[in-house]
Amino acid sequence: MLLHMAEFDGPLTSDALAGMMQTNPVVIRRILAGLRKEGLVHSEKGHGGGWRLAKDLESVTLYDIHLALGAPGVLALGHRTEAPGCLVEQAVNSAMGEAFDAAEALLLSQFQQITLASLSRDFHQRLDQRGITQQALSEAAHMRNCSDGDD
Amino acid sequence: MLLHMAEFDGPLTSDALAGMMQTNPVVIRRILAGLRKEGLVHSEKGHGGGWRLAKDLESVTLYDIHLALGAPGVLALGHRTEAPGCLVEQAVNSAMGEAFDAAEALLLSQFQQITLASLSRDFHQRLDQRGITQQALSEAAHMRNCSDGDD
DNA sequence: TTTCATGTAACTTACATTATTACATGAAAT
DNA sequence: ATTTCATGTAATAATGTAAGTTACATGAAA
Ligand code: FES
Ligand code: FES
Numbered sequence: 001m002l003l004h005m006a007e008f009d010g011p012l013t014s015d016a017l018a019g020m021m022q023t024n025p026v027v028i029r030r031i032l033a034g035l036r037k038e039g040l041v042h043s044e045k046g047h048g049g050g051w052r053l054a055k056d057l058e059s060v061t062l063y064d065i066h067l068a069l070g071a072p073g074v075l076a077l078g079h080r081t082e083a084p085g086c087l088v089e090q091a092v093n094s095a096m097g098e099a100f101d102a103a104e105a106l107l108l109s110q111f112q113q114i115t116l117a118s119l120s121r122d123f124h125q126r127l128d129q130r131g132i133t134q135q136a137l138s139e140a141a142h143m144r145n146c147s148d149g150d151d
Numbered sequence: 152m153l154l155h156m157a158e159f160d161g162p163l164t165s166d167a168l169a170g171m172m173q174t175n176p177v178v179i180r181r182i183l184a185g186l187r188k189e190g191l192v193h194s195e196k197g198h199g200g201g202w203r204l205a206k207d208l209e210s211v212t213l214y215d216i217h218l219a220l221g222a223p224g225v226l227a228l229g230h231r232t233e234a235p236g237c238l239v240e241q242a243v244n245s246a247m248g249e250a251f252d253a254a255e256a257l258l259l260s261q262f263q264q265i266t267l268a269s270l271s272r273d274f275h276q277r278l279d280q281r282g283i284t285q286q287a288l289s290e291a292a293h294m295r296n297c298s299d300g301d302d
Numbered sequence: 303t304t305t306c307a308t309g310t311a312a313c314t315t316a317c318a319t320t321a322t323t324a325c326a327t328g329a330a331a332t
Numbered sequence: 333a334t335t336t337c338a339t340g341t342a343a344t345a346a347t348g349t350a351a352g353t354t355a356c357a358t359g360a361a362a
Contacts, residue, residue: 003239003242003243004239007239013306013307013308014307014308015307023351023352024351024352024353025307025308026309026310026352026353026354027351027352027353029308029309029310030309030310033308033309033310043307043308043309044307044308044359044360045306045307045308045309045358045359045360045361046305046306046307046308046359046360046361046362047305047306047307047360047361047362048306048307048360048361048362049306049307049308049359049360049361050307050308051308062246062247072227073227074226074227074228074254075225075226075227075258076223076224076225076226076227077225087274087277087278087281088154088155088158088270088274090274090277091154091270091271091273091274091277092154092270094273095213095265095269095270095273096213096265098261099258099261099262099265100258102257102258102261103225103254103255103257103258103261104254106253106254106257107226107250107251107253107254110249110250110253110254111250114246114247114250118246119239119242119243119246120242122242122245122246123238123239123241123242126238126241126242127238130238164337164338164339165338165339166338174320174321175320175321175322176338176339177321177322177323177340177341178320178321178322180339180340180341181340181341184339184340184341194338194339194340195328195329195338195339196327196328196329196330196337196338196339196340197328197329197330197331197336197337197338197339198329198330198331198336198337198338199329199330199331199337199338200328200329200330200337200338200339201338201339202339
């Protein structure tokens with residue numbers, strides 16, 4: 001969503017973003033409220049209002065976004081009990097905990113190395129590959145132009 | 152659960168296991184049915200029936216169990232669309248997909264190196280540390296003996 | 303002062319997981 | 333044989349979490 005905002009010239013309303021993401025405007029506001037708290041986006045009310053990126057693409061990593069979203073757990077697995085009395089469970093938690101921590105650390109360290117700028121570069125490369133010449137990219141019809149027509 | 156079965160001399164019923172795990176017997180049967188299909192456990196009906204380990208502790212890894220449980224996804228994150236038309240999303244999927252794959256591969260590779268035997272050794276070490284001499288471990292009251300009394 | 307857009311709380315829906323009920327199957331004890 | 337015990341499995345119910353929706357307040361521009 002942030003990258004689409006980056007391509008778009010001017011603020012985007014929750015309504016417009018909800019249309020792109022095929023969801024409800026309030027859901028968008030809820031999500032972006034978190035990002036605003038971390039200074040990633042900026043919002044304005046009233047006429048001509050909407051959402052705008054507040055930082056340079058180069059300075060925002062997926063990890064920053066992860067944190068802004070509340071650092072939700074990245075693993076689908078977890079301990080059944082955090083501090084079990086059962087010694088078997090303690091042994092299991094200990095061994096699996098190390099594995100969990102290592103996997104999570106690896107994932108987040110990679111997130112730290114993926115900037116919005118790098119994603120944007122990849123995006124523009126894909127645009128060129130498709131031979132898309134249109135400047136229509138910074139228009140509201142954005143989403144519809146680039147989709148394969150699925151849906 | 153498998154490790155508790157390993158400590159216990161004789162078959163354990165779904166009822167007993169459900170008591171240990173604080174859940175319903177049918178849930179236990181459903182889970183163990185998957186493990187039986189992969190030859191990890193064996194079940195017998197009727198009097199004196201129940202569940203028993205079918206393999207050596209040394210030969211079973213957490214990865215084996217993971218597979219037997221149907222190899223559920225280990226990550227809480229995933230792609231919004233698998234093959235999106237949107238080029239931004241393609242770029243995001245590509246970058247995040249690599250990170251996902253690496254993290255998942257790391258986690259599963261660690262699972263492959265954790266055997267039930269290694270967990271059992273850790274368990275017995277913890278037993279010793281606690282100075283538990285009782286052979287009551289292979290009795291039905293097992294769960295209650297070792298818990299800290301929480302719940 | 304009307305229109306537009308965010309800000310937020312409250313509520314509803316939808317979904318996936320887990321738990322329960324019910325009954326069939328099969329094996330051992332009596 | 334028949335009772336008891338235990339698994340096997342389908343069907344249903346309950347639960348918990350995430351997503352979506354409604355409603356209305358706030359603030360800014362036309
Ligand atoms: S790049 Fe996402 S719709 Fe155009
Ligand atoms: S080791 Fe788990 S209850 Fe005794």
